[in-house]
Each structure stands twice: as C-alpha cells, then as structure tokens.
Amino acid sequence: MNDIQLPPIDYAALLPMLIVFGLACVGILAEAFVPRKHRFAVQATLTLAALIAGLVTVIINRDLEVTTIGGAVTIDGAGLFLQGIILVLGIVAFGLIAERRLERGGAFVANAAHAADSDGDKKQLNEAGATEIFPLTLFAIAGMMLFCVSGDLLTMFVALEVFSLPLYLMCGLARRRRLLSQESALKYFLLGAFASAFFLYGVALIYGYAGSVQLVAIKQSVLDSDKSGVLLAAGLALLAIGLLFKAAAVPFHVWTPDVYQGAPTPITALMAACVKAAAFGGLLRVFNVAFETTSWDWRPVITAVAMATMIVGSILAVTQTDIKRLLAYSSIANAGYLLVGVVSLGGAVGSSMFYLVAYGFSVLAAFGMVTLVRDADGEATHLSRWAGLGKGSPLFSAMFTIIMLGFAGIPLTSGFSSKFALFSSAWDANQSALVIVGVLSSVVLAFPYLKVVVLLWLNPPGDETPTVSVPGYLTRAVVGVGVLATIVLGVAPSWLLDMVNSAGTFLAK
C-alpha cells in the first residue's frame, strides 16, 4: 500500500491542451513582466501562436485513439475533431478580440475595477484596453478543449469551470455601456454557478449509482448494476441540466439573450461559436458513451426539451428589435436543432459536428459585422438603426444578407446543407417528429432573418443611420472567412462531411 501507482500519461496525446494551457500561464506572466507598451503585441502574438500550435498538434494527432491519465481523458476521433473545431473557431474569434482599429484601444475596458460612469471610468475611455483578455481567452479555449475529451465526469466538471470562469470575467470587460456589461457578467456568473451546482450534484448521484464517474464505467454499470434506478435517473437529469444550460436549451436558456446583449461583441461571438461547440461536444459524448444504453429513459425528455427549444427560440426571435438579442434567440433555436442530433445518437454525431462548424463560422461573421455598425456611442445594435444600410454600404449589406440567408436555411448556403444533413440523419434514426418540428420552426425562424434583409435593402435610411466603420485587417479577415465558409459549405459541403464522417465517433471502451 505504500507506493502509489501513478497512472501512465500520454503526453503526446495531451500536447494540444498542454500547449494552450501552458501558453495561457505564460500569458499571465507576460502580463506581469512585459512593459505596458509592448504588452498588446506580445500577448496577441502569444495567443495566436498558442491557438495555431494547438491546431497543428491536433492535426498531427488526428488518428490517435487513446485513453490516458487513468481514464480522465479520452482522445478519440470525434474528440479531436471537436478540439479542432474549437481551435479554428477560436482563431477566427481571436481576430475580433484583437481588433483595435474600430475603437481606440479595442473593445475592452482598460481597467475594469473603475466603477461605471465614475471619473476614472470616463478618463480611461481613450486608454488602451486590457490585455488580460488574451490569457483569459486561452484558458477558456483550453477548458473547452478538455471538456470535449473528458473521460470522466469530474474532469468534465473541472473543465466546465475552467472555461466558464474566464468567460464570466470577459463578459464584464466591455469598454462601452459598462453597466450593461457588468450586469451581464453578474447574471451569467450567478446562473452559471447555479447550473454547475446541479451538474455537480448529478455527478454525485451517478457516482452513488455506478461507484465511478468514468463514462465507460457508467455505461457498464447501467448494464449490470442492481442499484435503484432512481439514483441513475435523477443523476442523469441533473447532469443534463448543467450541460443544457451551457447549450442554451429551453427552459435553461434564460441567460442567453441578456448575456449575449450585454457582453462585449467579440466575446459574444466566442460564446456563440466556441462554447456552443464545446457544450454540444460534451453533450454528445455523455449521451453517446455513458448513457447510450439507457436511451429509452432520457430520449422522451430530451426530445421534449429539443422541441421546446426550437419552438421558443424561433418564436421569440420574431419580435426582437436588437440585433444581438435576435442572434441570441437564433442561437437558442439552433441549440434546439443540435439537440435533434443529440437525441438521434450515433448516426447523427457527424452531422452535428458539421452543423457546429457551419453555424460557428456564420455566427462569428454575423457578430463581426455587428461590431462594424457604429455611431458616437459605440455599436448601434437596435434594428431600427440598421434600416437602409444597403444604400450607403452595399458590400456590408450584401455580406450580412448572405449570413442571414444562411441562418434562414436558404439552399446554397451552409445553413441549408447543415440543416439538411442533420435532419436527414435524424430522420434516419426514426426521429421524424423532431424533424417535422424542426422544419416548421425553421420556417418561422426564417422570417426574422428575412426581415433584417428587407430592413437593410428596402427600408429608407433613417435620419441617424449609423455608419459602417471601415474594419481593420483582423475583422475584415473574420468576416471574409465567415462569409466564405457560409457559401463554400453551402455549395460544396461534401469534403467536410467526409472529413467529419471519417473522424469516427466517440471511443466507448
């Protein structure tokens, strides 16, 4: 009993996460030691390098299938693909976070400790923004990467907190409209902590049922445990709540619109693209690995949640008047479509991951363009202010139109091919009721998007139509990449679908 056997660690398999975590720590040091003048350049370079190095190592590892650190981490095809998605979308979102041309000093406040609207706060309006946003971003992304490859529920909980905590902070760092930003941070934090308490309690109950929190062990004990199913059912339910909260499923979606609206737009973009990918990565893994054999238990419940999410998200989107809130509700409805993929299990994993890629690129471009429409007070997000933008800024409006059409699921955009792929696999898995609700809700959802298109092109410009700022190279690249991906994945999605399908599924051994 004296010598503890350390579990073997496969460092090569963990390398992508080690790089991002490690460079995040280096970023913290840089924050302390690099002179203020150079800090932005150093931090930005470091972050980009970390993300790219992470992506490269993920690609090198692409054929790896290994369980390591005593089962805490499972590297498999689907997990690596999800890590890849998060890194690619993270690199694109980095472009928005590092943009400093639209507003002097960037989108983030210099010193978040100043009370909103105090003298100090007014003074810092023209100071360069805080650079701690970069290590925070890296921590968040590293946490998401870990979340997707967790082999047990405890690792998953830790990863959940690792990526949530930086996000709570980042939400409160907006340069303008400080009060809204702080409020969104508070709401996100309190509700997020509330939801993760449910998650943890669920973990505890499942531990009681299975005697272990490893996903494969849970699967095994579901098959041959003689304990009361109450523990399993209650534990599974509470666990699901924690995950559904992050995924923004009804009725755990309530934080989404407020947080999306109040947070600095680059962070909203990061949440909409990367967090969505991570949350669904986790959901897919938990349900496909640990609870696949009890699917007849949870399927009706998750089906109901998925339907409610699709319906509520699309209906509420109809009357929104703020573009960021509109996109928030659309993100809720899209969570519903992705849940269809979760319910359909195995066959739909590939289509769900494809959906995450397609949606992630479009939503990044959408929020990227939201940062461009500005007036003297910063971003003008009220839709009435967008009327008639097509007259003065046709290129901007054309690109935004493409994104909106993509969200609306018009053919030849990624919105159509991804929905089509997802619904086809769901239909294949005998989830026809979900598909019907999905098609109906996407019909309703198309309406608010097209309303924006009409607003842009056909409505007369108002007296105080804001200007579309000339973006810097970074935002330009983000928007360009997003729009391009929306079209390419719409016209010729098969290469990515092949890649997704050959990535394989979750390792359940």
Next chain:
Amino acid sequence: MDSITYADATGALSSMWLLVAIPAVSAAVLLLLGKRADKWGHWLGVAAVLAAFGLAVTYFFQLKGLDNRSAALNLFEFIHIGGLEVNVGLLFDPLTAVFVLLITGVGFLIHVYAVGYMSHDPGRRRFFAYFNLFVAAMLLLVLGDNYVMLYAGWEGVGLASYLLISFWYERPAAATAGKKAFLINRVGDVGFALAIFLMFATFGTTDYAKVFNGVLESEAGQTVSAGVLLALGLLLLLGACGKSGQFPLQTWLPDAMEGPTPVSALIHAATMVTAGVYMIARSATIFNANETAQTVVVSIGALTLLIGCIIGCAKDGIKRVLAYSTVSQIGYMFLAVGLGGGAYALGIIHLLAHGFFKAGLFLGAGSVMHGMKDQEDIRRYGGLWKHMKITWATFGLGWLAIIGMFPFSGFFTKDPIILSAFNREGWTGWLYGGAALLGAGLTAFYMTRLFVLTFHGKPRWEMEKHGDHHADGDEAHHAGIKQTADGRDIQHPHESPLIMTIPLIVLALGSVFAGYLMSTSVVDWLTPVLGDAPEEHGRLSHGTVTVLTLGVVVIGAAIAFLLFRNGTELVERPARTHIVRAARNNLYADRFNELVFELPGRLLTRALVWVDNRGVDGIVNGLAAAFGGGSGRLRRLQTGYVRTYALSILSGAVLVVAALLAVRLG
C-alpha cells in the same frame, strides 16, 4: 414503363451550367457594383438573359439530335451522409428544354419591356439584379436532376419573388403582400421539404432517375406501401399548391400584384407560379402510381379554376383580375396534369401558351397603367383604344387567346384539357368536365368585361387640358391623379414607348400562333418524359366538346359585352341600395337583365370574395398574428431579474427530474 435512365451530356450540352451561371453572375455584378452600374446595369441584365436564351436554343437543337433525348451533367457531390448521396447535377431533357426556352424567351422580352417600364425608377439597377437572380434560380429549378436541386431553385425563386413584391417598400400594401407571399409559400415549402425527407427515407436517394425507378419497382413488387406513395404525392402537392397559388393557398398571388408589373408578368404569371405544374409533371411517375393523389390534384385544379373565375368577375383592379385569371388558368394546368396519361402534355402546352398570352396581357396592363398615371381601376378607364392602339391590339389578341377563341392559342390548348376532363372514367368525368366547361364560360365573361371596360365604351375620365399637361407627362405619374368635380380622373392617356410595345407585339404574335404550332409538336416532343398519349375513345367526341366550348365562350363574352358596353359606374354601389333600386326599377328591361344575370352572380362572387379574404386570409393573418402575439407575450417573461431566471432553471430542473423519474419508474 421501362426503367428510367438519362444519358450523359456531351458536346455543347456539357456547358449547360452556363445557363444558371450567366444570370447569377450578372445579378452579383449588379448588386456588388452598386451605383457605379446605374447607367448601364439594365442592359447587362437584358444581355445576360439574351445570352441564356441563345444557349437554350443551341441546347434545344442539340437535344433534338440525340437518340435518348436526355443529357445529364453531374457537376460535383453535394452531400454524402450515411446512405444518402446528393449530387449537384443538371438534367436537360425535353420537359426541361421547353421550360428553359419559355423562361429565357419570355424572360428576355419582359426584361426589355422593363427597361422602359422602370426607366424613371431610381432603383432600376437593383430591380434588374433581383430579376436576373430570379431567372438564375428558376433555371436551376428546372435544370436540377434531383429533388434537392429542385428545392434549391424553389427557395431561390421564392426569395426573389419576395424581394420583388416588396420592391416598392414605401407602399405599405407592398410590404404586407411580400410578407404574406413569404408566409404562405413557406407553408408549401414545409410540405416539399418533408417530401424530400420521406423520399430519402423510402428510396435512399432524391435523384429523379433513382426515385422514379424505385417507384416503378415498388409498383411491381409492392415493396413500398401505397400509404407512403400517397403521403409523398400529397406532400409534393402541398408544395406545388403554395408556389402555384392553388386552393387553399391561393390568396398570396393576387396580393403579389403590388410588385412592379414586369414582375407580375414574369414571375407571377409566366414562370414561377407554374413551377408547381412543372413539379407535378416531373414527378409523373409518383403520381401515376397513386390514383388517390391524382384525384386530389384534379379536384384541386377544378376547384381552383372555378374559384379564380368567379372572383375574377368581382374584381375591378386590372392587375387583380389578371391575377385571378392566372389562378384559374393554373387550375386548368393542375386539372390536366392530375388527369394523368396523355393529359400531362396538355397541361404543359397550356402552360407554355399561357406564358405567352398572360405575359402579354400583364405587359399590356402595365402599358395602360403607364399611360393612365398608375390608375388600376377599370371602372375609371373606358374608350382607351383610340389613345393606345398598339396596346389595344395586342391586349385584344391576348384576350382572344385566353378565352379560347378559334384560332387563337388558348383554343388549341384549353379545349383538349376540357375534352380529357370529360373523358375521365366514371361519373367524375362529367363533374370535372362540367367544371372546366363552366370555367371557360366564366373566363370569357370576365375577360371580356375587362377588355370592354378598359378599351371601349365612353371614357370615364376627363381629358387633360393641353395647358396643364407637362411636356413629358412623367412627373405627373407620381404626383397623384387630379379629379374633376364629379369625381372623374383627369388623364392624358398615351401610347407607351417602342421599347415597351415591341415586346407586346412579339408576345401577341405568340398568343396567336403558339397554340396551334405547339398543339401537336410539343406533345410528341414530351413523350420521352411523360409517356405516350393513349388513343382516347371517350364519351364525348372532340367535335362535340369543341362546339360546346366555343358556344359557352361566345355566350359568356356576349353577356359581358352587352352588360358593359356602356361602361359601369365609377364606384361600386353599396349592396343595400342596389337591391332596393333593382327592386324599384325591375319593370325596366335593363334592370331586369341586371337582376337575372348580375345579381345571383354578384351574390355568389361576394360570398367567395368574403371567404377568400376572411377565410384563408384570416387563417394566414391569424397565424402570423398568433406568432407575433405569442412572441410578444413570451418576451415579457424575460423580465431581466436574475431570480426569475433562476426560477425558470429550477422549475425546468424539477420538470426534467420528475419526467425522467416518471419514465424510469413508470
């Protein structure tokens, strides 16, 4: 029927993707260049469609020389998930060929016309961009070689139509009409989308060839249940009804006339609204395999054609009447394709002929409105033939064509449909045939009313004094219409410029000759796609039906002529006084006429218009209001209080836990 195969495209046909690419690129150029393209943009739009027409003719002649009469071009793989494989592929076969020629040919004429019609509109470049976008999407719709491609084009034309209906956004009616068209079309699209998923689940593919072969095999071996085939047919039909304005989804089409007139002519008369007919004809194999689905198609066609005719009698807006006549003519086409067998080709021929004469009529209506300061109300026209002779002549030819007068095109295309309807087996043949015949009479009535009220009789407007009238007269277009003391409009009607009248003349020639030329040749041409027309020995001979139809048409036209040769009142009389006055004056002969011929018709039409507005519209508007209202109310739940949100999460948690426990223990 043998199994269906399509030969690979060779030679010039392997470049058929250009058909879609050229207008699409032109649209993109027009949209992206912005104001820089304002000066020449419309000519680029016209040139793109002309180029597409040239290509279409080339392809047509190449196709004629091919043995197999089909050319499939597989461009690239679109989606490959599990067992499902969807390719981006194009198919050029006889059915596609006639549609491509119609779309590019008539489309080109309407583009030319629009150069003149939109000449004073500041958004002309944008208009042509959308117009080209529409042509590209419509060509994609007919060229696709599988249902997903068809759906892609389907959504594309819907989008373009939505944008073009709402083109004059400053008019609230236009915005509402656009919204309505969009909503109703989405209802149909849901049906189509579900049909595609069902097809995939049943046959594992959406390629035309494979699906049709699957249906044929299942017919032989009973592998696919009749219920699935029926569901497939009905879902496709729902899609077709939405796009083609058929009962019960017809109400968006007349409202769509709020768009510019060339849009009404191209999209809402000649091409897009016939997409539903194309879809059913293309899916002939599916519908042939299921008699119930066919019966539903026939019934919807017959019902819609009557509804369209009857409401057409009651409308006073020149474009509205034409819109309802479109609804009713498409009803004829649905009737034909629903009859199956040889009648498929009849439906397509009627569609082609209709494309010519209806486009001509709409453009004529546009020309009239152009000369009458955008006045639409036919009660405020009259005697216009003296002032716009070309429009009068071309409109007249279109009128004779649509009512099916010998030897104009409608005669050659509508009569065979009526004949086929009579020859349907069983008692239903009398029913459908009777409906079609009655429809022909009513069409003659309301179209004659339209023609006579517009161009003949005494003017019901006042000639503008020469001193008042501007040199070019165009500023007055948008300045509103002045009226005399007794409520008559002050007008200065004039013929439209050449660029507008030349397309009118060409289309009028089409209305005269197209029917006869196509009536035999196109039937043979379409045989490889739609199957042979079996020799029919029905209960009524061709001669009998022809005589009957012509008789009904002449009677309908004569009644309308007698009733309206002296014009009509400027404003519709309120119903009550009308009845009272009619009762008081019923000793007079003309009042008697009015009572016998007009009153029952009027009551019937009133009732139908009411149902049309309140019933279907009510449902649609109610649905929209329900979503809007529900959305507005649900929004209030988002109170902004963290604790409310926590309550939502907690109650959700309780529900989820309780539900899972219930499932587990229950």
Next chain:
Amino acid sequence: MTPEYYLVLAAVLFTIGAVGVLIRRNAIVVFMCVELMLNAANLTLVTFARINGSLDGQIMAFFVMVVAAAEVVVGLAIIMSIFRSRRSASVDDANLLKY
C-alpha cells in the same frame, strides 16, 4: 448510524441552497447559497465514497473545493465591480437587460 441519513441531509441542504438562490436579493447571499449547493454535492460524494467503499468520492470533494475557491475569486470580483458602479449588491437592481 446509517450513511443514508447524510444523503438526506445533503439533499435538504441542496434544496435550501436552491430555494435561497430564488428568494435572497443580496448577490453575496445568493452566491453563498450556490456554495451551499456545491457543498451539499460534496457531502453526497463523501457519503457515497463511504457506501461504495472507495476513495474516489473523497478525492473528488477536494477537486470540487478547489474549483469552488476559484469560483469565489471570480464571483466576488464581479459582484464587487457591480457594487461599486451601482452602490447596491441587490440582484434585483441589475435589471437593464430584458425582453
């Protein structure tokens, strides 16, 4: 004493915490209620470790404590900043984002 009582106690604590989040206005107290929920989960973990006869549950409780400590740091920072801006720590006052 059977370990099941601890499970019941943990469930009661969890419920008290959850209800506390709903009914308390002060952000700090709300946050403490969340901590209570986390600790209820900890108690459950430790009890199950005892019942299952494995150490995993106890080790997990340590992990959770560390995570909770990190959460406190972030949470207090956020609550502090909003308190300084608004001179109030009531969660009901933060009500600008809605509908």
